[in-house]
Amino acid sequence: xxxxxxxxxxxxxxxxxxxxxxxxxxxxxxxxxxxxxxxxxxxxxxxxxxxxxxxxxxxxxxxxxxxxxxxxxxxxxxxxxxxxxxxxxxxxxxxxxxxxxxxxxxxxxxxxxxxxxxxxxxxxxxxxxxxxxxxxxxxxxxxxxxxxxxxxxxxxxxxxxxxxxxxxxxxxxxxxxxxxxxxxxxxxxxxxxxxxxxxxxxxxxxxxxxxxxxxxxxxxxxxxxxxxxxxxxxxxxxxxxxxxxxxxxxxxxxxxxxxxxxxxxxxxxxxxxxxxxxxxxxxxxxxxxxxxxxxxxxxxxxxxxxxxxxxxxxxxxxxxxxxxxxxxxxxxxxxxxxx
Amino acid sequence: xxxxxxxxxxxxxxxxxxxxxxxxxxxxxxxxxxxxxxxxxxxxxxxxxxxxxxxxxxxxxxxxxxxxxxxxxxxxxxxxxxxxxxxxxxxxxxxxxxxxxxxxxx
Numbered sequence: 001x002x003x004x005x006x007x008x009x010x011x012x013x014x015x016x017x018x019x020x021x022x023x024x025x026x027x028x029x030x031x032x033x034x035x036x037x038x039x040x041x042x043x044x045x046x047x048x049x050x051x052x053x054x055x056x057x058x059x060x061x062x063x064x065x066x067x068x069x070x071x072x073x074x075x076x077x078x079x080x081x082x083x084x085x086x087x088x089x090x091x092x093x094x095x096x097x098x099x100x101x102x103x104x105x106x107x108x109x110x111x112x113x114x115x116x117x118x119x120x121x122x123x124x125x126x127x128x129x130x131x132x133x134x135x136x137x138x139x140x141x142x143x144x145x146x147x148x149x150x151x152x153x154x155x156x157x158x159x160x161x162x163x164x165x166x167x168x169x170x171x172x173x174x175x176x177x178x179x180x181x182x183x184x185x186x187x188x189x190x191x192x193x194x195x196x197x198x199x200x201x202x203x204x205x206x207x208x209x210x211x212x213x214x215x216x217x218x219x220x221x222x223x224x225x226x227x228x229x230x231x232x233x234x235x236x237x238x239x240x241x242x243x244x245x246x247x248x249x250x251x252x253x254x255x256x257x258x259x260x261x262x263x264x265x266x267x268x269x270x271x272x273x274x275x276x277x278x279x280x281x282x283x284x285x286x287x288x289x290x291x292x293x294x295x296x297x298x299x300x301x302x303x304x305x306x307x308x309x310x311x312x313x314x315x316x317x318x319x320x321x322x323x324x325x326x327x328x329x330x331x332x333x334x335x336x337x338x339x
Numbered sequence: 340x341x342x343x344x345x346x347x348x349x350x351x352x353x354x355x356x357x358x359x360x361x362x363x364x365x366x367x368x369x370x371x372x373x374x375x376x377x378x379x380x381x382x383x384x385x386x387x388x389x390x391x392x393x394x395x396x397x398x399x400x401x402x403x404x405x406x407x408x409x410x411x412x413x414x415x416x417x418x419x420x421x422x423x424x425x426x427x428x429x430x431x432x433x434x435x436x437x438x439x440x441x442x443x444x445x
Contacts, residue, residue, distance in 0.1 A: 045384040117378045123445065126416055158412050180417055185409050210416070228419055245413040247445045248378055248385070263378075293380060 002079075004030045005313040006110040006306075007098050009086050009253075012040020014283030014298030015114035016069040021306035023076035024322075024330045027313055030106060031078060034085045034119035039066035041116050041284075044246060055296060065295075075335040085119050087252050089279075096278055110309040113265060113274075113281040114298070118250040125156060125242045129214040137220040138240045148173055152236055154223060156211065157243035158184045163194060165241060170197055176204040176235055178211070178225055206233070214240075253285075261287045271308035272301045278312055280305040341434040345372045345390075348442045357429045363438060364388040364424035374440030381425040383407060387444040388424040389414040393437035400427060415441050 006022050008015045011033035019029050035044060042051075042062030050059050060068070081104065089111065090097040098106040122140035124130075130138050142148070142165060151173045155166045158179040163186040166177045177194075184191060197203040212226035223240060226232050250263050259266040259275045264287035267273060272280045281287075282305050283298035291297070310319050324330045331338060343366055345353045351373075357366030367375040367388075379385035383406055392400065397420045403411075407426050411417045424438065 041379075041384075045379065046382070049382075123413055159409070180412060181408070183408070185405075185412070247387075247413075249445065263376075 002030060002104070002106045004028050004079075004106060004108050006030075006112055006309050007032065007086075007096070007106055007108045008112045008114055009033075010040060010114035010116060010283070010285075011035070011038040011080060011082070012114060012116050012283065013042055013065055013069055013295050014302055015040070015112070016066070016073060017299050018112050018114055018282065018302040018306060019073045019076060019078050020069075021303045022309060023073060023078075024324065024333055025306060025310045025319075026329070026333060027306070027310060029076075029078055030081065030108075032081045032084050032086055032100060034083065034121070036082050038070060038080065038082075039063070041248075042066050044120055051295070053294065053296065075333065085251060089256055091276075094278075109278055109312045111279045112302075112305055112309070113253065113279065113285055114283045114302070115250075115253060115281075115285045117248040117263065117284060118253070119248065120246040121249050121251075122242070123244040123247045125211050125240070125244075127211050127214060129216070130211075130220075130240065132218075133214070133220045133240070137238055138242070140242050142241070148239060151239045152176075153239040153241060154178060154235055154237040155241045155243070159243060159245065160186050160190070161243035162241075163190050165243070166203060167193055167197065170203045173239075175202075176206060176237070178206045178209050178235075180208050180210050182207045206235075209233070264291075267301075270304070272305040273308060280308070341429050341431060341436060343429070343433065344435075344437040345374070346437065346439040347374045348440055359430050361429050362425045363390070363427040363429060363433075363436070366429060367424065374444070375424060376444045377425060383410055383423060383425060386410040386414040386423060389417070389441055389444060390422055390424045390438040391418055391441065392420045392422050392427075393439070394420060396436050397422075399432070415443055415445060 005027040006029045008018050008029050008031045011031050022029050047063040084100045084102050087101045088099045095107050095109050096111050148169050149172045153169050153173050154176045155162055156178050166175050169175050198205050209225040209227050212224040214223045215221045222234050222236050224232050224234050265274055265281035267281050267286045267288055269288050272282050274281055282301035284293045340356055343355050343357050353372050355366055355370045364377050376387035378387045407423050411421050
């Protein structure tokens, strides 16, 4: 059981800045994110796209914004829990008991949901028949390459992940690469390698084809693929891999009894608390009249939520508003040495 | 202004007058047309505003750029006439456009 002043769900820019706002008030935070690294949408969706509307930063990228936020919160030595998703929350004597999908438990008076549009999950093949094979013969990410030796592998997708794994597994298995259009999106070097392997018969490429069905029964033996004209081909296969990128799904948050509007959580604009005391929502995931889905709005929401978090975590102390320019407390917490 | 017909995959039709300059996606979101999610808000980063464009209209639209096709690779059941509705900008020429939403967006 990890005890902390605040649990932050989501390590995107707003979650990271919340760490700062809590940290300068002397509060500890633990940050949980389903991705394997900080940055959220900034890193996952647009690491290289320029952002022009961060105050006093005329231009930056999703990557550089994330890096700078991490630098800003470095003094607080925050614990991050990546590749983990909060599964359940339960109220316990004014605190929240939080459990992740990896069975890690936390106890905290405050939860700040800075979850953007939800957690990133791999997009799956749209065929019901394949669900029961998931984790046995159908995969959306690769953990153990050994599983894929001397097999018949069908790989779906046209991007870098699909191409890289097709090239890799063509060395140890029989690979069929299936894509919905004739064009692949990959590095020039990768594309020329693919062309070479196709010519020498090391990889079979099927375009423009999509999945149509899979065999019934307990073991995956074959799949049917279909092209735009309705032509169906059967492919003998014992492994199916799908690489269609990541989608954002709200997941378990929707079941926590929070008042919601569509996929967003209703909050008040005084401290961004939800209908449950001690649960806050900030950034893209929160909803209030006039809400703008801007990073700078999320920063403001983080600052105000952190005040209420302080009051709940330190009920016997009085909250003192302080400026970082003059407060010795804040400067000490930031590790700044004054002469 | 253009009248845009949004057909839900269930068959339900909604005809909306959308202002020039808005996208077909924004026309849907602002008028609570079901079946278009637009999770990323129109930055061509998510493929949850995917629509099928009526065949008569498909060739009249400006061609999709590569980035849009890359995102459509990720969409749920893309077809030949698939487009991201955030990339279809409304003008008088689009008056009468008909789009159908897929069975689901993710």
